[in-house]
Amino acid sequence: MTSPFIKVSQLRCHFKSGENYLAAVDGVNLQIGAGEVLGLVGESGSGKSTLGRIIAGLQARSAGTVCIDGKDMPQHYSRRQFREMSTKVQMVFQDSYASLNPRMTILASLQEPLWSLGVRGKAALDKAMYWLDRVGLPRSAGERYPHELSGGQRQRIGIARAFIAEPQLVICDEPVSALDVSVQAQIINLLQELQREHNTAMLFIAHDLAVVRFLASRTAVMYLGEIVEIGPTTAVFESPRHPYTVKLLAAHLDGNPRERVLGSLADVKAVANKAPLASDSGCRFAPRCQLAIAACCESPPRLLPSLVDTEAACHRLALIEEGSSQIELLSEKE
Amino acid sequence: MSLLNLESLQVSIGSVQAVRDVSLSLQAGECRALVGESGCGKSVTAMSLLGLMPGAAKTTAQQWQFAGRDMTQLTERDWRQLRGNQIAMIFQNPMTALDPTQTIGAQIAEPLRIHKGMSRRDAKMRAIALLERLAIANPAQRAEQYPFEFSGGMLQRAMIAMAVVCEPELLIADEPTTALDVTVQAEVLCLLQEMRESSGTAMLFITHDLGVVAEIADSVSVMYAGQTVESGSLNQVFSTEAHPYTQALKRAVPSLENPRPLEAIAGTPPDLRKPPTGCGFAARCSQRMAVCEQAPPPMPVGEHHLARCWLWHEDHPQRWREKEGFTKTSVIGSSRS
Ligand SMILES: Nc1ncnc2c1ncn2[C@@H]1O[C@H](COP(=O)(O)OP(=O)(O)OP(=O)(O)O)[C@@H](O)[C@H]1O
Ligand SMILES: Nc1ncnc2c1ncn2[C@@H]1O[C@H](COP(=O)(O)OP(=O)(O)O)[C@@H](O)[C@H]1O
Ligand code: SF4
Ligand code: SF4
Ligand SMILES: [Mg+2]
Ligand SMILES: [Mg+2]
Numbered sequence: 056m057t058s059p060f061i062k063v064s065q066l067r068c069h070f071k072s073g074e075n076y077l078a079a080v081d082g083v084n085l086q087i088g089a090g091e092v093l094g095l096v097g098e099s100g101s102g103k104s105t106l107g108r109i110i111a112g113l114q115a116r117s118a119g120t121v122c123i124d125g126k127d128m129p130q131h132y133s134r135r136q137f138r139e140m141s142t143k144v145q146m147v148f149q150d151s152y153a154s155l156n157p158r159m160t161i162l163a164s165l166q167e168p169l170w171s172l173g174v175r176g177k178a179a180l181d182k183a184m185y186w187l188d189r190v191g192l193p194r195s196a197g198e199r200y201p202h203e204l205s206g207g208q209r210q211r212i213g214i215a216r217a218f219i220a221e222p223q224l225v226i227c228d229e230p231v232s233a234l235d236v237s238v239q240a241q242i243i244n245l246l247q248e249l250q251r252e253h254n255t256a257m258l259f260i261a262h263d264l265a266v267v268r269f270l271a272s273r274t275a276v277m278y279l280g281e282i283v284e285i286g287p288t289t290a291v292f293e294s295p296r297h298p299y300t301v302k303l304l305a306a307h308l309d310g311n312p313r314e315r316v317l318g319s320l321a322d323v324k325a326v327a328n329k330a331p332l333a334s335d336s337g338c339r340f341a342p343r344c345q346l347a348i349a350a351c352c353e354s355p356p357r358l359l360p361s362l363v364d365t366e367a368a369c370h371r372l373a374l375i376e377e378g379s380s381q382i383e384l385l386s387e388k389e
Numbered sequence: 390m391s392l393l394n395l396e397s398l399q400v401s402i403g404s405v406q407a408v409r410d411v412s413l414s415l416q417a418g419e420c421r422a423l424v425g426e427s428g429c430g431k432s433v434t435a436m437s438l439l440g441l442m443p444g445a446a447k448t449t450a451q452q453w454q455f456a457g458r459d460m461t462q463l464t465e466r467d468w469r470q471l472r473g474n475q476i477a478m479i480f481q482n483p484m485t486a487l488d489p490t491q492t493i494g495a496q497i498a499e500p501l502r503i504h505k506g507m508s509r510r511d512a513k514m515r516a517i518a519l520l521e522r523l524a525i526a527n528p529a530q531r532a533e534q535y536p537f538e539f540s541g542g543m544l545q546r547a548m549i550a551m552a553v554v555c556e557p558e559l560l561i562a563d564e565p566t567t568a569l570d571v572t573v574q575a576e577v578l579c580l581l582q583e584m585r586e587s588s589g590t591a592m593l594f595i596t597h598d599l600g601v602v603a604e605i606a607d608s609v610s611v612m613y614a615g616q617t618v619e620s621g622s623l624n625q626v627f628s629t630e631a632h633p634y635t636q637a638l639k640r641a642v643p644s645l646e647n648p649r650p651l652e653a654i655a656g657t658p659p660d661l662r663k664p665p666t667g668c669g670f671a672a673r674c675s676q677r678m679a680v681c682e683q684a685p686p687p688m689p690v691g692e693h694h695l696a697r698c699w700l701w702h703e704d705h706p707q708r709w710r711e712k713e714g715f716t717k718t719s720v721i722g723s724s725r726s
Contacts, residue, residue: 098570098572098573099540099541099542099569099570099573100540205657206427235426235427235597236426236597236598236599236638236641236642237426237637237638237641237653237654238426238653239641239651240641240642240643240651240652240653240654241653243643243651244650244651244653262570262571263643264571264645265642265643265644265645265648266643268643268645268648269643269648269649269651292645302572303571303572304645306571306572306574306575307571307600307645308571308574308575308598308600308601308603308604309600309603309644309645309646310599310600310602310603310627310639310642310644311603311627312603312604312623312624312627315603315604316604
């Protein structure tokens with residue numbers, strides 16, 4: 056990777072919550088190279104969407120820097136800056152219904168991103184028509200309104216709209232979790248084709264680990280506001296180092312009736328999820344971690360390189376790396 | 390004898406034939422998964438089993454027995470006694486199913502007061518004990534809270550508590566984990582599994598997630614365009630996907646172990662206002678034959694394993710004759726007509 060397209064440093068986003076601050080994103084460092092697909096997984100409420108929205112300029116940050124294409128971005132964008140940025144970074148949402156204007160026809164919605172680039176009239180219309188074809192919708196769909204389309208069709212429009220201005224980064228926030236399995240496959244294949252065709256960088260946020268494994272070359276795992284593990288997708292999935300990543304992978308149900316996993320998730324309901332607070336000290340995973348020691352609650356672990364080319368934020372990384380497989384290590388403890 | 394025996398359920402709502410031919414059976418304690426894409430009629434089937442379809446809906450069934458009773462003869466009063474007591478449901482969306490103006494504790498306790506005649510105090514104690522069993526910390530305090538104060542995973546557990554509080558014989562769960570992330574999903578599935586083991590409740594588990602099915606079901610029914618198109622034990626349906634739709638569904642699911650290109654199912658399901666007269670899947674089926682313009686009846690694939698597809702007809706040249714363990718050669722479904 057030469058110079059990354061996106062570089063995020065010490066990014067924080069805190070929300071006031073009573074006396075304290077909720078640390079939705081807490082000190083995240085991240086780079087995405089041109090044309091690279093980074094997967095982002097993690098528990099509900101761990102800050103994935105917030106991180107995505109900050110990079111897309113839809114949410115102000117509390118601290119840290121965001122550098123896009125070599126340019127430092129301000130904390131709050133002016134209209135002009137936002138418009139300029141949105142030609143480079145686009146977002147696909149889980150609920151495409153909410154992101155489309157209900158009173159605009161599909162064709163008009165599609166052309167909107169082009170207007171801010173100064174492309175108008177026939178040129179814009181032709182391009183919108185091309186993209187209707189490209190995402191597999193009949194041209195007649197262009198005359199319709201969002202509520203007249205199915206969820207899968209609306210998501211195709213959401214994707215066409217994100218790609219039409221040829222951005223360098225597309226952020227997808229759970230683009231398929233509201234859709235059926237069969238429609239999911241269509242949308243995922245479409246995203247992969249477009250990403251390759253245009254060499255677009257992608258930040259792909261999803262709950263479905265198998266989809267991330269299929270699409271992403273690198274994967275980051277978030278837990279309560281922090282990235283706890285990041286690295287090449289194969290290494291993260293095959294040699295997970297952080298105890299949370301191990302737990303997350305173990306909870307994935309792969310559809311094989313001969314390998315039921317639920318029974319082995321002994322402590323699965325151990326601790327109710329709590330919100331990350333700015334005042335937390337130590338490792339936020341400690342209350343649920345079977346490897347936790349006293350030191351874990353004293354200082355927060357930092358991301359350190361592992362032997363498999365990933366980085367993991369865990370005080371006991373060295374111990375974990377000694378054991379041949381961490382899953383064995385965890386089960387020995389029981 | 391089965392706990393539930395439903396044969397050829399049909400439900401139409403106005404011009405929509407939402408359920409065209411659904412047959413289901415459940416033994417006491419069994420967990421059957423009901424799988425299919427959205428709009429295929431899963432929720433309408435579930436609501437009908439609870440007698441909750443609006444008056445405008447027309448419901449018929451050839452046979453419909455539950456716990457030895459003929460369900461086609463029930464009055465609204467009978468239904469009220471049954472619902473939430475012998476048959477209970479976990480709804481798809483807890484936010485809309487729970488009453489935002491009542492505390493969680495009061496809502497869990499309500500069925501006990503109605504059906505078991507418990508006092509307010511006893512019912513509340515029972516509700517708190519149940520919340521505790523469902524791993525909710527500080528259950529007594531939590532019982533006093535309102536739905537908006539609960540996180541998604543906790544709301545789903547409150548819904549489960551409400552549904553199981555009277556120890557129903559049949560629990561219907563409509564996509565109870567679709568909106569949850571994998572660790573919370575695992576948590577909810579574990580709880581349901583535990584409940585089922587401790588009280589012997591039978592479960593109809595509606596989902597479109599085959600990973601979840603493989604994890605918890607004993608048997609599977611696959612629905613397509615308002616009909617059950619395949620049913621059998623979990624292993625039968627997962628090892629011999631007999632119906633082309635089931636096959637396509639399995640190929641569309643990404644796998645963590647071997648990441649491979651996903652094969653999407655081309656096309657869209659039929660419009661249920663004008664359902665096709667032949668096989669409902671024909672327009673999207675890669676194995677379509679001339680005979681598929683006629684509606685296939687359910688045909689035997691193995692013992693208690695049925696597929697509504699002409700490929701399994703006894704006159705079809707290749708497929709099934711070599712199948713191991715296959716003995717019965719008559720077409721069961723067609724004996725009805
Ligand atoms: N505008 C806001 N005001 C206050 N708190 C917020 C706001 N936006 C997000 N949060 C909180 O920040 C945390 C992270 O939220 P976020 O939506 O980023 O999670 P997520 O990882 O995307 O979760 P999910 O997987 O459920 O989508 C949560 O605790 C959430 O309640
Ligand atoms: N109250 C209703 N009025 C009219 N049509 C309905 C109603 N409820 C469901 N339907 C239709 O019935 C079909 C099956 O719906 P449903 O059972 O909700 O599907 P799912 O399998 O996704 O649960 C769909 O075509 C749906 O649009
Ligand atoms: S730092 Fe300690 S508590 Fe945190 S994940 Fe590592 S071992 Fe567990
Ligand atoms: S009956 Fe014919 S069209 Fe229908 S699923 Fe079987 S082969 Fe395909
Ligand atoms: Mg989110
Ligand atoms: Mg439904």
